[in-house]
Amino acid sequence: MTLKLRYxxxxxxxxxxxxxxxxxxAYAYVDPGSGLLLLQSLSALFTGAxxxxxxxxxSLITRSTVKETRSEANSE
Structure with a gap:
């Protein structure tokens, strides 16, 4: 595996x-709006992800409440 990665x-x-x-x-012209297009594409990619x-x-931010599920089971 590491040999393939090294190659x-x-x-x-x-x-x-x-x-x-x-x-x-290249002798080419780059439009000033191209940077904004790149920024917009990156922000759309990040927001979509x-x-x-x-x-x-x-699920990473909030905690799962095991106590609530136990109290619900006891009330039924």
């Missing part, structure tokens, strides 16, 4: 190094 890490490092070493000028995992997050 993957080395492959990613080589690919990144080659992409930086072989960089060419919170919405998807809301039950698990709620």
């Amino acid at each position: 993957f890490a080395v492959t990613c490092a080589i690919a990144f190094t080659l992409s930086v070493a072989c960089e060419h000028r 919170l919405f998807f995992c809301r039950k698990r997050l709620k």
